Amino acid sequence: MSENQPGGAPVPQPGPDAGPAQATPRGPDAVRPGGARRRRRISLGIQAAVFVAAIIAVLLAVDWQTVGESVFNFAAVAPMFPDIILIGFGNTLLYTATSFAVGLVGGIVLALMRMSAFPPYRWLATVYTEFFRGVPALLVFLAFGYGVPFAFGVQWPIPVVVMASLGLVSAAYISETLRAGLQAVPKGQYEAARSLGMPGWRAMVTIVIPQAFRLVLPPLTNEVILLTKDSSLVYVLGLAAHEFELTKFGRDGITALGAGLTPVLVAGLMYLIITVPLSLLARRFESRGAGRSRS
């Protein structure tokens, strides 16, 4: 902590005269100017020692042969390919993309309702948002996967169930993100646009929404990451082989292949292939958005 505070370290001083004036607020360090630097060096040394000790302990304690057989047994999971990519990876992408599409459209509608001048729209949107942010996504899956067929006698195909369940849940989160983004654009932007003679819709489309879009890109990308992972919840429903996604492949692999945890590890790596680039993308949006977000 203290390493990052320039005030704590003996910063190069502008000149000998500046010394006494700056010394007072630095307290004990002023007496012994090398104190802060020495303490920082000791702290770093302790951290390094703990790190090395932990690594040695892990190397000694772990039974590497067992780990090799049941976690990194990649030879034994060969039968998972190419289906885990062609079906599992593909279905995870499909479930994520369709539910994000539903969530985005629903989120836009809900955000507009939240900002409507007609109070019942606002109430409705608030109730919806609070409900779907407050219940577990798993429960929504059960409702659409088992509840709807029971109640109405219609059995939707699994991709539709996923699209509806995750889409409805994510719409609640996305609407809040969009609303925050629109409200984060300063009111003066809208006023400046109106004062140039733009109608309200034109001011929104040309001036406010493009700025809000930059602000919401990082959180929207994070929402896609969450959806990618939440699509695994579909495993609680009975799936046909062509509907399997990554988690289902990983789970079935545990019992079928005798490779211990390896199938789960493989599935996990597949998720990372999707989520890590998205995460990097979100970070790039963040740093780019920061440059031009203020007037």
Next chain:
Amino acid sequence: MTNPSPASPAAPSVQASGVSITGLNKSFGSNHVLKGIDLTVAPGEVVCLIGPSGSGKSTLLRCVNLLEVPDSGTVTVGGFEATDEDVDLNAMRRHVGMVFQHFNLFPHLTVLENCTVAQVKVLHRGKAESADVAKANLERVGLAGMEGRYPDQLSGGQQQRVAIARALSMDPQLMLFDEPTSALDPETVGEVLAVMRRLAGVGMTMLVVTHEMSFAREVADRVVFMDGGVVVEQGPAAQVIGNPQQPRTQDFLARVLNPTDVEF
């Protein structure tokens, strides 16, 4: 569109409109901000609104182009009865340029795009013509060559001058300035005032809310002192600032002009 000559917008002639305000009232909740304001600005006249903060100057200015909707009273700008429910506000606002305290430039657009976006979207000018008009106005405010920059790459004074060029690019007949130098570093105040001075020199109608007393004294045809939501005193700049008649005006000017002499 008929005259693509890039020189025309910078030409020192303005088709100016006047403003006529009668019986204007505006409240925010229980706060009665404007209490029956009457004010006229003649075409080509430069009027400075001065007064303590909270006196309603900015609200009055924002009522002129209906950014604030008055509770009662009328505002007439050029041929537009702005307070008429059926008036086309967007058409009216095309003729009224506004410059804000905090510039309100569009941060996602370049300097040039800031000055062309409303020309293209509102006046339906062609891109090339809009760019010509914008460049001429940027040159007019001393910012030729800055077209490709983004607002956050400019100093406060430069940003405010872009904001003026943006408003001028719509060929306004009236310019509203809402404390245009209050958010600026002291060293950039002068360049903005110089642009405004030149604008006044070519006959633009200007209504300026300002705390710059020397600017008001030098440039304004008339100074209006407001306090507590009413016009307390108005007249030629030299008279209102140099020889105020009302005690409230005298008190305010004493504090503004000699801030070190204030007794507590």
